[in-house]
Amino acid sequence: MLVFLAVVPLWTTDDYFLGVWTFILLNILVVLGLDLLLGYAGQLSLGHGAFVAVGAFASALLTTRAGWSGWAAMPVAVVLAALLAAALAMPTLRLRGYYLAMATLGFPVLFDAVIRVGSTWSGGASGVTAIPRLSIGSAILRDPKEYYWLVLGFVALVLLVTWQIANSRLGLKLRAIHADETAALSRGVPVVRLKVGIFVLSASIAALSGCLYVHQVQFVAAGTFGLHYSLMLVVMLVAGGMGRIWGGVAGVVLLGWLSELLRGVASWQPVIFGALLAGLMLLSPGGVAGFFRRRPIFLPGPPALRAATPKPRPGVVVTAEVLRVSGLLRRFGGVTAVSNLSLNLRAGEIRAIIGPNGAGKSTALALISGALRSEEGSVVLLGRECVSMAADRRALAGLGRTFQHPRLIPSLTVFENIALGASCGAKSLMESLSTARNVLDRLELRPVAQRFPDEINHYQRRLTEVGVALASHPAVLLLDEPAAGLSAAEIDRLARLLRELRDSGTAIILVDHVMDLVIPLADQVLVLEQGRPIASGDAQSVMNNDRVRSAYLGETAVHA
């Protein structure tokens, strides 16, 4: 693709044609950044044009009014855009939803008003004119061909950066945020920080494009990068394929060509491209790239000759206490979902939590893992109080969890999902990949390592879900109904795995209804009813407890 773009100037001497291709390159820059934000992290910006405008105006004003060189103005313009983006992102991206999309619709309105009000220095609607060209040494870049290659150089640079991000652990984390923020947090992904960071980066790239634009066109005015431009960026990205770097590049070229074709009916373009966006999202949300299977980011590599023997997490002393939970409380409106939840857990112990449907078992796990905040009480993990920590920090501190319905990231392969689990705690990429390979071998998931979650069976999905949690090397593993929907043989295999884990020093909290799994496995059983613990002890004594029997079977059945 890059090669194709590099040879464009070789077969043309037409300056207009070359100018069109320079614009295409400038749009590719912006769309590459937008792809990181929208395609990878799943956050929608409808005002990316405004950041292009920030770069353009900052560069234009610094060079014309303050007499700076274009090269000096460029970093200042980019930093300015980054700061504005950060200010926009902090309030909006700490929330889930489409607040950023709305704020990025509103920001250009403010920016435009500022430019128009300050028309004495900004030129307002009549614009800034006579912006100097960039020069290298004493040579001014006047030749469109030279400028084309300069812009191409920047495209190559940004392409390299985005490629690195997309094909790294960060790329896995961004895809996880896109698919499921709750799951991402439980794997230790610092969701808000990454969302803000990627938005700032993407706005900075847009500003860079704006800087390069003004030194080519030598003119910029209020409204040059308006709403229509911002929306077109989104349409280009969607047409080419979100979340695939070459998809964005292809989309820009495709739509650049399409709008040249549609010049005769220019006034109908919003209708055509709007309908195109809606149609693509409905029928083929993957765009052009969606027709090609994604190349895996990380490969599982050859199997290890001898599976590494599982070791306890550093800092864990076998049979010492790893988790102390006391007095957790959570209410939803008037309903008390969990109250007075307390338990102590030693390394190498399996604790089962059972109770009838609606007893608060999943809520209890959510409170321990940090997916929900507890109103009272404390959670001490490996000697550290973490009741006020969010789920991602608890995951890093040593809490792994699975969900009742497996929450694998659909856009990642089985191996990549497990690598995601390994990537937040590990010090290096090598370490996280080797951990992920170990988990893969230990769970015998190697045959499906390269498949996507919707291509494997239920048992394999459950196992992968356990593997993702294991890959973070947890001191405490929380399992929410891992046996639901499994056959007897599969439950046996799961039980064997859990025993192995216990013997290697992992503490396990197991929530399940399947007594065939729970009774033989659990060292201790805690019974919840209506959010309150009603009994605790070894499996046999708990099952003979009258209150437990009446909770499960009803009063009369017990006393009959």
Added chain:
Amino acid sequence: MEWLVSLPQFLAGGLAIGAVYGLIAAGFSLIYNASRVINFAQGQFVVYGGLLAVSVVGWGWPRAIGLPVVVALCVVLGAALQAVLTTARKGSNELTFVMVTIGIGMALQGLAHQAWGTDYLTYTLYPDGGIRIGGAFLNIATLTIVAVTIAVCVALWVFLYRSMWGKAMRACASDPRVAQTVGIEPRRMILLAYIASAGLGGLAGVLVTPPLMMSSEYGVLLAIKGFTAAIVGGLTNPFGAVVGGVLLGLFEGLCVGLVSSDFQDAYAFIALMIVLLLRPQGLFGQLQTSSAR
């Protein structure tokens, strides 16, 4: 202290447009509650309501027939939008639906541009005159818009809290899966939400165009302002959203009067950022809590 004297008039200036923001905001809220989707095409209903009314009146239709027909056409538009959304592939997420509404909004704005150009258009509806309360003069247009908004709120309340359909809609908003087990079809409720919010949007357009004029390019601005109003009041609460609209209108009126009218359309964005920073759940809403499962 001159500004203190004119303060009531600044506030009065924001009242009518605030009520209109409230109607748009209620539409956002209804659709969000039913489907967790932010409908970015919401502002287009208002534009089409206003511009269709201009055309219908221009063709010489009596207002008593023409204006209800315009609102009905907007309702059809809302139903059509929802029908398009239902063709999404199975397993599509909210981002898909949101982006479809963006595309359709873009296309609708383009069509409005083709049909009506970009000029400010208006028609006459309200008689001259008004009343003086305190230091403020309220004209008949403002009084009518406020009265209609209150009437709409009452009707919406009766619908949501007293009718079977409304109760089904609320049940579906709080938990579609549970609602389904008692025989409520979430899809129908979503359709109902789109119909209601398109109707509210169309009505807002019909009401606001005579005093303030309408242009085919207003859709996005109206959407930003309606959304901000919904956030101020609380996105999950349609009545809170109406109150949020009035507050936003008053805030705009104050800022235009006291600061400058140059930033008239940017104040909503500033208000949005402040509210998201200080109280993201809004005045009367609840913050989304993630499910335990």
